[in-house]
Amino acid sequence: MARRPLPRILSNGSAQIARSRELARTAADSATDVLHPLITLSRGLGRLAAAGRHKWADTPKDKRGPLLFLAASVVLVVALAPYGPLLAAIALMAAAAWHGRDRAPAQPEGPDESQAQRLRSLYESLVPYFSVPEDPAPLFDHGGDWEKAFPQHDFDDTGRVAHLVIRYPAYFPDGEAGARARIEQLLATKAGRGREYHFAWDEEANQLTVGVLAPLPTGIAAQRFVTTPGETVLGFTDASEVHRTLPLGYGGEQRDVPPVVWRTGIRSTEPHLLVMGRPGSGTSTLLRSVALQALQYGDVLIVEGGGTGEYACLTGRDGVLGVECGLTGALASLEWAAHETERRLIAANRARQAGHPPPDDTRRPLWILLDRPGALTHLAAAEGRGDPQSLLQVPLRHGRAAQVTVVVAEGFDNADVLGDAVRQHTRARVVLGPVTPEQSAWVLGVPPHTTAPAQVPPGRGYARLGDGPVHRLQVPATPDPYDDATSEADRQAVLALLPARTTPATAEPTEPVPVEPAPRDTETVPRETAPVEAVPVPARTFAVEVVPVKSFSPEAVPLRTVPVEAASVKRVPTEKVPVDRAEVEKAQTEKAQTEKAQTEKAPAETVPAKTSLAKAVAADAVAAESTT
Secondary structure (H helix, E strand, C coil): CCCCCCCHHHHCHHHHHHHHHHHHHHHHHHHHHHCHHHHHHHHHHHHHHHHHHHHHHHCCHHHHHHHHHHHHHHHHHHHHCCCHHHHHHHHHHHHHHHHCCCCCCCCCCCCCHHHHHHHHHHHHHHCCCCCCCCCCCCCCCCCCCHHHHCCEEEECCCCCEEEEEEECCCCCCCCCHHHHHHHHHHHHHHHCCCCEEEEEEECCCCEEEEEEECCCCCCCECCCCCCCCCEEEEEECCCCCCCCCEEEEECCEEEEECEEEEECCCCCCCCCEEEEECCCCCHHHHHHHHHHHHCCCCEEEEEECCCCCCCHHHCCECCEEEEECCHHHHHHHHHHHHHHHHHHHHHHHHHHHCCCCCCHHHHCCEEEEEECHHHHHHHHHHHCCCCHHHHHHHHHHHCCCCCEEEEEEEEHHHHHHCCHHHHHHCCEEEEECCCCHHHHHHHHCCCCCECCCCCCCCCEEEEEECCCCCEEEECCECCCCCCCCCCHHHHHHHHHHCCCECCCCCCCCCCCCCCCCCCCCHHHCCCCCCCCCCCCCCCCCCCCCCCCCCCCCHHHCCCCCCCCCCCCCCCCCCCCCCCCHHHHHHHHHHHHHHHHHHHHCCCCCCCCCCCCHHHHHHHHHHHHHHHC
16 A cells, blocks of 8 residues: 655645744844834834823922923914924924934944954964965965954953954864964963963864853852762863753852763763872862762772871761771772672672672672872882782772772872873873873873963862863862861861761770789688588488389389478578688588488488488398298
């Protein structure tokens, strides 16, 4: 069955809609041109009416009557005069047209003399870089026309260049980083120092767009960010670089600020982070910010090589596995992290082979934050131990599958100490502080497309996630709350984000109570010992039934009852006191003699307590046989 074609309105509906919009826009422009005088008169009449209303409102009440009589007299005179109404209408229309005109000042068509001089200076400075002697018609030439090279240009209120589009010849090597760097440095110097510029190279159109960037906000304090598990906010950047904003409390009000979000987890292409910077540039601040965000959904292990106590506020907190500052503790912690990574891999592999989901303890993220590992490397070499960075090979290589994330922060002075595993597996990079373009290119892989500010605040730098673009970065203020130089607002902001303590605070030590050893001799006993009395024990009586038998057999004698009288024994105090061994033996001997005397005085028909039951039965059986 043949398929029927769609109606024309559905097949090319977008073209019809676009054509209709264009016709409507053209008709509106034509109507505006035709009705422009009427629009001007209407606007003028409205302004005249508003002026009359304000005049009437400003007139005192005692003078409104004479003013009204004067206006009525004028109207009457105009109405009675020859051609009076016609002349009054013409005058009113003229006044309305005058008051209804566009009062916006006319913008100059081109730059003024000072702006033209600035553009001409830029043009002349670019001639040595954008011209060659072999070019028959050079675009850049000494004394040439700068308007062809600068098709677009804007200036700010101070008269400096705010936006500039530069056309350059096709033979310029715009693909080389060195050639680009020379042009960018020249433009940043000539266009005005102390500002940050963004350079956008369009190789296909042979155009360079230069824009002035606004400074990034530096007063954003640490706070809870609206993110999902696996997302970490490294800092904030320009709105033109990212397509996402976060609601933040900044300056006493809520603002939407574009963030730089780093994604970790199983599906992340950049599972580990490397932070480089100079002392005081904010590397420890970034690690504290990452730790506070990671504690929401996982566990954190911190190893500090600098030994400055920057992470003492996290000690004993819920989710913090440890904060190690010494070499021995660092080696033990990193070795445990390597074994934990292997355990997670094995457990997850066994669960997948059995067709079960991974265990819960393997899905909880584990973060390893290592600050200044170069100091630990030097200490280990001095003591003849292994490099602590060698223990990071397993977490770095297999951390993504085991939900283990490694963050390393190091300074440029120890950049040569970083291990090969750290350099190879940390694809997310951050550089902070005042650095040279060469240092930025060494860390990020490519130089940034912006110039550095004249004064670099703490936490200011650049970030690049994998093979993505280079972003300007401002780290949120996360100082050490135990530092005396920290402001009260920042201290309270950080303390509000810390988890509860799981390890109670250590109590004040108390003086131990001395315990005197027990004396061995009875003469040195400080208190009287309780005497041990000999308690007489009555003899036990057994009732036995005698049965005549031909031959003796112990099994043939049934036992009917064996009543045992309970003996009342006087309790001896249970308090342990030191007693002389000689006295104890003497008491035991006297007790044995007393029991023997009582046994001899017992009646003949009574069997002594110490006589066994078998002997008594045998004696009765012998007596019965003799009687028979």
